Amino acid sequence: MELPVNVLDEWVKGKMGVESNRRLTPKIIKDYQLGKLVDVLTYVSQTSPFYRRHLEGCQVNNLKSLEDVARLPFTTEEDLRSSGLQMLCVSQSRINRVVTLDTSGTTGSPKRVFFTLDDQALTVEFFQQGLATFTSSGEKVLIFLPGERPGSIGDLLAKAMENLGVEPVQFGVGQTLREILDKLVDTQAQVIIGIPIHVLALARYHRLLVPQKPLNLKRVLLTTDYVAQTVVEAIRGSWHCEVFRYYGMTEMGYGGGIECRQHDGYHLYQGDFLLEIVDPDLGTRLPEGELGEVVITTLTRKGMPLIRYRTGDLARLIPEPCSCGSVLIRLGPIKRRITGLxxxxxxxxxxxxxxxxxxxxxxxxxxxxxxxxxxxxxxxxxxxxxxxxxxxxxxxxxxxxxxxxxxxxxxxxxxxxxxxxxxxxxxxxxxxxxxxxxxxxxxxxxxx
Ligand SMILES: [Zn+2]
The missing domain is CATH 3.30.300.30 (ANL, C-terminal domain)
Structure with missing residues (x-):
């Protein structure tokens, strides 16, 4: 299979308005991110009651460098629970989808994330650019994710695939291993996208119990925040396929970063997210390369932008350039959730x-x-x-x-x-x- 060279860099470059004959550099990325950061801070301060209070006195128009973002307060899961609606920057009538996350909290209110039509189009863009790095047009991709409802992850992924000429095989979850495997055999899909534990179960069921069923599987993409190395190896070992990992939380509109073929860290979608690593206890920014909590700022979201949102994920940025040639910075593997120890x-x-x-x-x-x-x-x-x-x-x-x-x-x-x-x-x-x-x-x- 021929893979396009640095699809992600080209996409980010286009987003940043860099002419096609110029190279993308870390400096261009930083300048663009600073501009976007000021824009989003101004936007949220003017439109969201929560952020108006939250950022009061922060002089958001006066950021001189990306490092100045450290002056701003964090947002947390508890803010999403207690002030979710107040965080909105548009009227509720413009919200097209609400995702309720099932993690437990202390206030008892659910954690909800809101998306406008524009935000959903952005999610499709994230998926499309990610898919373009490891699938080719004409291939079939089994979507082993929730996808029944319009606007769900599976539905948006299918849209992204159609844009790329890749054929989605919608399957959703809540099916038995036999049904999913039969679908994989019938369609001879080359790629599966799914949640690590589900894909692992499928791989093990196939190898242990029905190995005579022939597959044409070449690649697997595992999504969600934490992907155990063990699971990657077990799937790779069972199916002799290439396993990619994708980093994208619901809070980030399912965008974030994806592994390249070097499989050494997620190349981050720097056109849409600013990512920092902070000391989980002190909240201070850590130098590139040190392990700490991942903090994200969405630069392009409309409905519910997140400013310095503490993800609870532990990881480090990889400052060394990747041998694939991309200049997009990499996030190393997620070590663990900070809570739950x-x-x-x-x-x-x-x-x-x-x-x-x-x-x-x-x-x-x-x-x-x-x-x-x-x-x-x-x-x-x-x-x-x-x-x-x-x-x-x-x-x-x-x-x-x-x-x-x-x-x-x-x-x-x-x-x-x-x-x-x-x-x-x-x-x-x-x-x-x-x-x-x-x-x-x-x-x-x-x-x-
Ligand atoms: Zn790379």
Missing amino acids: IKVAENTGITIGELDEILLALPGVVDFTAVFSSLTEPFLLEIEVETLGRTIDLPQLQRALQAHPAAELLLKQDRLRLRIKEIVDPAGYQPRIGKRRLEVKTDHEGQG
Whole structure:
């Protein structure tokens, strides 16, 4: 397959109004971003009641360099919950889609993200540019994502594909592994786009139980914020295909960055986002290359722009140029969510991301639940691993967990209960919808 050279750079260049005979440089990107930043700050201060208050006294017209953005206050998930509607910069009648996110918070109100028609067109543009880097016209792409409703991710992806001459195979989620695999066999799609855990389940089901079914799969794109390296390797190993990762949260209108064929970090969509890395505790900006919390500012959103939004993702920017030749800066792999760390002892704890890396590496595992219970003293962590067929046993599960210092400590203290749940009908298995997380059981209200 012939891949177009640096599609993303050409797109960003066009966005920044750089003439075709000039090269895109980091300086051009920074100057453009500063201009856009001032524009968006002015826009939100004039149109959104929340930002008018939030940015009061910040002299938003007076930013001299991108570094000055550090003078502005952060926005957080809690702002989305408590002041979502106040953050809007347009009247509610211009909102075309509202996405409610299911993550838990302290205020009890849902976290909602609002999109205008223009914002949705921007999402289609993000998808189209990303797709152009790893698909060719005439190919078929199985969309293994929610896509039933107009304006959903699957629907917008299909639009982007049609613009590119790529054929979308809409499948949605909530189907059984057999149904999805049959579709893949029938259509002989070359590409799958999906959520890591779902694609992993499909790959394992195929290799373990129906390997005689012939596929024509060449590439897989995994979306969502955190993609375990283990999952990438397991899918690559099962299907001998190339696996790309995409970084794009709902809050970012599903845009953000995509891996190039070097598979070493996400090239960021710098025409639309300003991204900073800050110290998660102090909130101070960290130099390029240091690990910290990802903070984003949307530069082109209309309905609900986000200014210095704390994503809760931990990652670092990769300052070295990429060997693919792109000048778009790269974001390294997302290490873990900042929240959700279970502290086991003074200097050690465990996260869902680390559990992913350990548990999903085991053969046949397609999902797991982890329940942290502080109803007992000391607390207890219960892990149930779901497998297709009898692929692992308890001692094997224990040995795998012992590789993690926190889990090893819990095992020693008999505070880690393990269970293996064998999926009786693998063909009828439906991958679970929604983000997995460590479930917490406490006697405090509002949690659990
Ligand atoms: Zn690259």
